[in-house]
Amino acid sequence: MPIAIDALQTFLAAVHPYDTLTADEIEALAHAFRPQAMKAGETVYRLGEPLQGLYLIHDGQVAVRDENDVQISALGPRNSFGERGLARDGIAVTSASTVTDSLLLVLPRADFLRLVETKPDVARFFDRSRQPRPKRSDLATSRVETLMTGDPLACAPETPVQDAAAAMRDAHVSSICVTDAGALRGILTIRDLSSKVVAAALPVTTPVSQVMTGDPVSLPPSAIGSDVLHMMMERRIGHIPVTEGDRLVGIVTQTDLTRFQALSSADIVRDVAHAGSIADMAAATARIPQLLVQLVAGGNRHEVVTRLITDVADTATRRLLSMAEDTLGPPPVPYLWLACGSQGRQEQTGVSDQDNCLFLDDAATEADMAYFHALATFVSDGLNACGYVYCPGDMMATNPKWCQPVRVWRQYFASWIAAPGPEAQMLASVMFDLRPIGGTPSLFEDLQRDTLALAARNSIFVAHLASNxxxxxxxxxxxxxxxxxxxxxxxxxxxxxxxxxxxxxxxxxxxxxxxxxxxxxxxxxxxxxxxxxxxxxxxxxxxxxxxxxxxxxxxxxxxxxxxxxxxxxxxxxxxxxxxxxxxxxxxxxxxxxxxxxxxxxxxxxxx
Missing domain, CATH: 1.20.120 (Four Helix Bundle (Hemerythrin (Met), subunit A))
Known part of the structure; x- marks a missing residue:
């Protein structure tokens, strides 16, 4: 089934991305393409075979199947296929066969590779990852490991405060980390020296362990700069250690952040964290849609955008927990508020409902449940007022089923894993996305580890979850x-x-x-x-x-x-x-x- 060069040129000029080429380039490309007529039901190529080149359908239909012989595409005229294998090692990663009598145009691999190397528009068509992204060097996209001081000043817990102060003076820094065998134990700042040592007239021989902030909040090197800024604004601190596990690897201070700008999201976090009322908080969260627009327009990757938006929800939740305790009094036993769903995964967008639960210390009694129901209602109502609407499926801490002592949560997970019916699969899927937001994190740590191990050992449960x-x-x-x-x-x-x-x-x-x-x-x-x-x-x-x-x-x-x-x-x-x-x-x-x-x-x- 021959095709004239001029007819082929006309055809290519009407097919994207070849329509981005000049007339001379299309003419040269037309001479490179080789026509290949095939009968219905013929194999174009098999999985794992060397590819002749890029295939472009002039007439007919082609079915493309994956490695499990499942059809993933039914292609017609003007569709290309085979590019994924060509871009790697020239070996087919799918199989293809004709559905009807077809005329295929084959561009040899060498010509295809030369085309995508020399023509950016064509390259982007076949590999979207080649599309240029806006170059950004701001706080929102910079990893903490690029912001931190990698060799922070440190001392042992028994170091006298005078020695620690002298070390800070000599190093021209405003804080010193306290470590024990490389593990972070605390942090001492100039503010601590002023308020806890000088103002209290403590001896200069006082060990730093007595005046340091013990178990300070920290971030991993993989966190982003906005995590640092949001944490600083929410907690009103100026120094955040960077740890891998409990090992100190760096520190980020306010000085480290002066050359970065991520004020839009940080402003909202600050306003939410320090809101005096739910109405004030709702006024701050109402700016989230515009934040999304600005972040997307700025070329930020989706995981950065959703992380920043989720940070606001996390801050709102913690502020509401604090307001609830101010209203209800201190909790009778330790508790932990956790988010699941998109907030749990740090993937919230412009449309978010609530998915949350409460883990209570096993010392909780039936009499304590009234307090936690009131706390859950206060927080859930506050979140709804801030635009995080009630969960349609009632997957919220206000549901007594999802406000339970840790021992009950262990029973939940054990029963879901042991008998993975449809409801158990659904619930397990939701609850495997849990992330602590506010309260006592230790209530979840052992449970998460033990549940993952238990679930992974149960092949039937894994198979059911995979099916789900x-x-x-x-x-x-x-x-x-x-x-x-x-x-x-x-x-x-x-x-x-x-x-x-x-x-x-x-x-x-x-x-x-x-x-x-x-x-x-x-x-x-x-x-x-x-x-x-x-x-x-x-x-x-x-x-x-x-x-x-x-x-x-x-x-x-x-x-x-x-x-x-x-x-x-x-x-x-x-x-x-x-x-x-x-x-x-x-x-x-x-x-x-x-x-x-x-x-x-x-x-x-x-x-």
């Missing part, structure tokens, strides 16, 4: 399009939450369970799974790229709605996207579908 993770599927249509919502208020739209982000969230949760991995954040779970070998390097990187694209598309959609003065939601009309954006969003869904298929065949993402 396949219930939300990417919205892929059969003919190179999307499976949009068929009826109702959101007809002809994509649900970027339940069919976009949630499938990735579910996969990451299963990988974390399989590897007994502690991270709760989705991206952190995928990275940890790759590091532990639970997830292959190629499968993991594909999933990260797909997740990034889906999550950022969701945020960009919400930002557009806010700018237009519309109510924020997760429902996107494909027609709101360009051909380029639709093509890559669909490719991202294909990646997620492939990894779901691998999980469904009991192979995880290895192999």
């Amino acid at each position: 993770a396949l219930k939300h599927t990417p919205p892929l249509g059969l003919l190179r399009g999307f499976a949009t919502i068929r009826s109702g208020e959101h007809k002809n739209r994509l649900d970027l939450k339940h069919n976009g982000v949630v499938p990735v969230v579910d996969l990451a949760r299963v990988y974390a369970l399989q590897g007994k991995l502690a991270p709760v954040n989705t991206r952190a779970r995928i990275e940890a799974a790759m590091a532990q070998g639970v997830l292959s390097a190629t499968g993991g990187q594909d999933l990260l790229d797909a997740y990034d694209l889906i999550a950022e598309t969701r945020l960009e959609h919400q930002a557009r709605q806010i700018r237009a003065g519309r109510k924020v939601d997760n429902f996107l009309a494909p027609t709101d996207l360009s051909d380029f954006e639709r093509s890559h969003l669909r490719n991202a869904f294909v990646v997620v579908k492939s990894l779901q298929s691998a999980l469904g065949h009991g192979r995880g993402a290895l192999g």
Whole structure:
């Protein structure tokens, strides 16, 4: 089935991304493409075989299948395929066969690689990760390890305060960390020397252990600069040690942050943390939509945007807990407020409801429950007033079922794992995303470790949770399009939450369970799974790229709605996207579908 060069040039000029080339470049490309006529049912290439090159369909239809022989794409004229294998080592990562008699155009691998290396627009089409992002060097995107002083001044607990003060003077610093065999035990600042030593007329021989701030709050090197600023503003402190485990590795001070700007989110955190009333707090959280718009417009990655937005919710929760205690009096026993859902994963966007619970010390009695019900009601009502609406499924600490002593929570998890029915799977999925927000963290630490170990040992539970993770599927249509919502208020739209982000969230949760991995954040779970070998390097990187694209598309959609003065939601009309954006969003869904298929065949993402 021959095709004339001039006809081929006309065809290429109407196909993206070749339409970005000049007429001379299209003519040269037309001579490089080789026509290949194939009958219906013929194999174009098999998984693991060397690829001839990039395939472009001129006429006909082609079915592409993954490594489990599950069809992931049905392609028609003007669609390309095979680029993923070409961009790696030239080996097919899928299989393809014709559905009808077809005319395929084959661009040899050498010509394809030369094209993407020399033409950025073409390269970005076949690899969205090549798209340039705004270069930013601000607090919002800088990791703590790039901000901290890596060799902080330190002394032993028994050091006299005079010696510690002299060391601070000589080093021209305003604090000194107190360590024992490298482990952080406390911090002593100039303010401590003034208020606790000089003002109290203590002897200069007093050990620093008697006047230091013991067990100070700290952050890991992987935290971002905004975490530092938010913590400083909320707690009114100027020095934050950086630790790995309990080992001191650095310190960040206010001086370290002077060259960085992240004032929008920090202003909201400050106003929330110091709000005198729920009305004041609600006025501050009302600025979150504009914060989202500014962060997205500034080119921040989705995990940074959602982290900053979640920081506000965390601060609001802690402020409400403090206000509740001021109103109700001190708690009768230690407690811990935890968030699950998107807040637990630090992935809140412009649409967030409440998902939370209370862990109580095992010393709690039935008589104590009235206090904690009142506390939960105060906080939940306050969050609702601040825009974090009540959970439709009543997954809140106001529900007595989710306000229980730790021993009861242990029983919950043990029963869900032992008998993983549909409800148990749902509840376990929600509760595996728990993250402490305010109270006594030790009430959760042992439970999290023990539950992960117990769940990972139960292969039946893992299999059920994996099956549950396949219930939300990417919205892929059969003919190179999307499976949009068929009826109702959101007809002809994509649900970027339940069919976009949630499938990735579910996969990451299963990988974390399989590897007994502690991270709760989705991206952190995928990275940890790759590091532990639970997830292959190629499968993991594909999933990260797909997740990034889906999550950022969701945020960009919400930002557009806010700018237009519309109510924020997760429902996107494909027609709101360009051909380029639709093509890559669909490719991202294909990646997620492939990894779901691998999980469904009991192979995880290895192999």
